[in-house]
Amino acid sequence: MKLTMNLAQNSYDIILKRGALGNLRHLADLTHRKVMIVTDSGVPAQYALGVKAQCADGAVCTIPQGEGSKSVKGYTQVLQAMLDFGMDRSSLVIALGGGVVGDLAGFAAATYMRGIDFINCPTTTLSQIDSSIGGKTAIDLGDAKNIVGAFWQPKLVVIDPDTLDTLPRRHYVNGMAEAIKAGLICDAQLFQLFETGDIYADGEEIIYKSLLVKKHVVERDEKENGERKILNFGHTIGHGIEAVKGVKGRRTNGLYHGECVALGMLPMIQDRELAKRTRALYRKIGLPARCSYNKEKVLEYMKHDKKSAGDSITVVKVPGLGCWRMEKISLEKDLPALIGLGAKE
Ligand SMILES: NC(=O)c1ccc[n+]([C@@H]2O[C@H](COP(=O)([O-])OP(=O)(O)OC[C@H]3O[C@@H](n4cnc5c(N)ncnc54)[C@H](O)[C@@H]3O)[C@@H](O)[C@H]2O)c1
Ligand SMILES: [Zn+2]
Known part of the structure; x- marks a missing residue:
């Protein structure tokens, strides 16, 4: 199934399909740019490796699982990985995980070099149902949830319900x-x-x-x-x-x-x-x-x-x-x- 989020120049498609993750290279350009896949330590590593294998020049940044990574520390870790990988304004960030990864990677994409392309591949029910669409990206400051962030719409959202098979x-x-x-x-x-x-x-x-x-x-x-x-x-x-x-x-x-x-x-x-x-x-x-x-x-x-x-x-x-x-x-x-x-x- 395909839906389109109609937001004038910020419009994008939302693909909801079993097995879609294995087909990502046919849905987005993973060949002519550097791709940083952001995931967390609780997401089965095979998902990120499967996406990386479809990229001509891809890297994986794995943050510790949990809300604690939606922090200045987690944000710095992702930005540093992007810089070390030599990403430029034409590069792409792919979020592969739940709402924590989506919010954090989205915010990193929104701010790195004043904003680069971002694709969201949610792997939890919460992120497939809600957080992956809508363009709200953020990190927390202590107990203040989502207090630092940006509206940054993804270029594409790919929802693969097969990934839910491993979700506790x-x-x-x-x-x-x-x-x-x-x-x-x-x-x-x-x-x-x-x-x-x-x-x-x-x-x-x-x-x-x-x-x-x-x-x-x-x-x-x-x-x-x-x-x-x-x-x-x-x-x-x-x-x-x-x-x-x-x-x-x-x-x-x-x-x-x-x-x-x-x-x-x-x-x-x-x-x-x-x-x-x-x-x-x-x-x-x-x-x-x-x-x-x-x-x-x-x-x-x-x-x-x-x-x-x-x-x-x-x-x-x-x-x-x-x-x-x-x-x-x-x-x-x-x-x-x-x-x-x-x-x-
Ligand atoms: N941006 C928005 O509009 C929006 C909306 C709602 C919620 N949120 C945010 O989303 C966050 C919560 O998201 P969440 O519930 O997805 O939590 P989460 O991202 O922490 O994921 C939950 C756990 O599941 C693991 N996991 C993820 N995918 C898995 C898979 N396929 N198989 C096995 N394990 C997997 C993760 O490692 C993590 O430990 C909160 O920070 C909340 O503020 C954002
Ligand atoms: Zn919510």
Whole structure:
């Protein structure tokens, strides 16, 4: 399947096909330029080697797996590798991995020599469903997620669902949270597919439907001046939970991004029946439906979050399946109550 992200001069194709990675040389020019494949230590090495074998002059940069690499240190490592390899303005960066690799390699491509070509080959459900398209690239500064970054659209996105065969189950389920998000805000049928179907058997359809939602939103608002903010549904509280409970550094038993977003969506669903259905769905597929966390710490983080302006913050709420509304709420009065709803009493 092929989709096109229509963004005037920044338009690009999104290929969704089993085995597409082995066919990359027919989809992009890997012959007449230097190609740096950025991957991480958790992604099976055979994927990067398979892509490198298709390049006339390719190199692989492997960063340590985990969110910790989406940092100034990880960014420097990738840039240095690009410089050492002798890359110039005609060179190409290929991200081969999950959202961490995509966000980091994309940001490196966006800034190396003021911006060079970038192809995203996502290998996790989260990145195939969500993060590989849309052009948001970033690194973290301490607990401040995605605080340094750039809008830099890829030239091509190649999604090969075969790569998901090696993805650990918990990561597979984790990415599904972003698809449930897309269903809740924009696509009732996608949400129902989760209720009636199977996340493995219906994996490709879930990815496709989620990409369609994101494509349409991004096409209408590439730089997030308005409507694109709806894709942050669940992320305001989610990022707060992630700062406090997320997998990071020595906190290896923490929650993943999608799991935090799943929890962050629950208090924002205004229809009680729909919130109940969503919890049931989480239990069915293995996402956390409840979690105890330090509400004060989460609140503290959110007050310093870049999306809050003064004493208020704009959040996305879902009044009913497939609909959304934005609401400006007070940090002191409304937010604590919302967080209380999402936590175990
Ligand atoms: N740019 C965006 O629009 C956007 C949107 C959503 C999330 N994100 C970001 O994405 C990141 C999370 O992405 P993620 O969930 O993909 O995590 P990740 O990139 O850390 O990947 C998860 C783990 O799976 C391993 N892995 C990747 N592919 C594999 C494969 N095919 N087989 C076996 N193991 C594999 C990785 O080594 C890693 O350990 C966060 O930093 C989040 O902020 C960005
Ligand atoms: Zn997300």
